[in-house]
Amino acid sequence: MPPWNPFEPPPPESAWRARVRRAVAIGGWAWLAAAIGVWAVLRFGDEWEPATVVMFGPLWLLVLPPVALLVLAAFVNRRALRTLVPALIFTAGPVTDLCVPWRPVVADAPAGLRLRVMTCNMHYSKVPSGPLDVLTDETGPDVVALQEWREGLESAALSERGWHTHRVPGLFLASRYPIRRFDHLGAQSTSERGSVGRYELDTPAGVVTVISLHLASPREGLGEAAKGHGELTAVAENSELRWVQSRRVAEAAARTVGPLVLVGDFNTPPHSAIFREVWDGYRSAFSDAGWGWGYTFWARISAVRIDHILLGGGGQATRCWIGPNIGSPHRPVLADVAWPAGGSR
Known part of the structure; x- marks a missing residue:
């Protein structure tokens, strides 16, 4: 060589x-x-x-x-x-909206009221509540908001002493703190008002308002599009309905004084113009304090983040994550949230 x-x-x-x-x-x-x-x-x-x-x-x-x-x-x-x-x-x-929890790094957590919140659309699942009970016991939330919780299905963990619960068709809330008031703002996810409940929780730091919601699903129009149908009328109609529903909920939220949590199935990804324009004044727990894409709904190869925890009244999320499969195509969303001291009424 x-x-x-x-x-x-x-x-x-x-x-x-x-x-x-x-x-x-x-x-x-x-x-x-x-x-x-x-x-x-x-x-x-x-x-x-x-x-x-x-x-x-x-x-x-x-x-x-x-x-x-x-x-x-x-x-x-x-x-x-x-x-x-x-x-x-x-x-x-x-x-693709990959999230990195930058906000907890650059901003100190508020020194006032702290809560751990969990929300999930149960999709009227017939699966027993065992996985939900295990997740509740393991994570210890202070507030659990469920949408499409099947009538007659009970949770052993959320029925124990120390929980205050409220139930109407389509909505269920469990709280470690007394529920002092409930306003039923909408009974059907397909109506202009959506399925929406407004709760006032009596915490040691003052009143915290929780709005749990379920807005109209776009699945019908998207199903037609997936089959190759040329007309996208159903997609447009669903978007218009969610615009109306979101603005109605936003009007109710705007009248709230003090700490506010909006949770549930918005059926609206963060990319949506609805999300940017209607909910721009609220902090998104996962966008601020979550890792990854945070997909909450899975259908074959498609996955989207349509279930959210939003914060008003100066609230911030210090941590947010997506829970495991508990018997629904939706995954639960959990967040540790806090508000400045003296922010409650």
């Missing part, structure tokens, strides 16, 4: 490798442009029917192409990482 000569030019690159290098470089720029395009489309969710369909789709799949290209670039074209890394970050963040 002849001695190695550092001044000798490297052997010529194979045609195959050169084509792969070019493809990776072009792919980086193409995917960055595609990610920006998808993000722009998502801004019109619940305002433009095709964007609404995309918004409820399996957005997590969009992370796979830049990851594959990034791995390939590490071996054949490291210069392409200059575009692939930003493309992956933009896809995972603004496009």
Whole structure:
């Protein structure tokens, strides 16, 4: 073998490798442009029917192409990482709404009232309440708000001494603190008022208002779109109904003085124009203090975050996470929340 000569030019690159290098470089720029395009489309969710369909789709799949290209670039074209890394970050963040709990790091938790809240749409599940009871015992929430809780189904954990409960068709609330008042703001998720209950809890720090809600499901219109039907009328009608429902709930929430928690199945992802415009004045527990995508509803390969815990009255979340499967296609959302001292009435 002849001695190695550092001044000798490297052997010529194979045609195959050169084509792969070019493809990776072009792919980086193409995917960055595609990610920006998808993000722009998502801004019109619940305002433009095709964007609404995309918004409820399996957005997590969009992370796979830049990851594959990034791995390939590490071996054949490291210069392409200059575009692939930003493309992956933009896809995972603004496009698919991957959350990092930044707020608890940069802001101290309020020194006043603290609560652990749990909410879940039980989807009228016939599954016994065992998984719910286990989760309740393990996590120790102060407030549990359930939507679509089947009539006649009881929870052993939430029936124990120390819980105050309130039940109407479609809504169930259990609280460690007395429920001093209940207002039934809406009885049907498909009506203009939605299924909405407003509760006042009498805590040692003062009154805390909890609004539990279930808004109209878009599944009918999305099902038609998945079958390839050209008309998206049902998608548009559902978006319009959720606009009306959300504004009605927001009007009731705006009249609240002091700590406020809005929980439940909004049937509205964070990308939605409804979520941005109607709920802009409230802190989203998962957006502020959750890790990952926080998907709460699973259907085949699609997963979306449509169940939320929102905070008003100066409240902040110090931690938020998604619970396990407890017998519903919805996953429970749990959050540790706090308000400034003296904020209660």
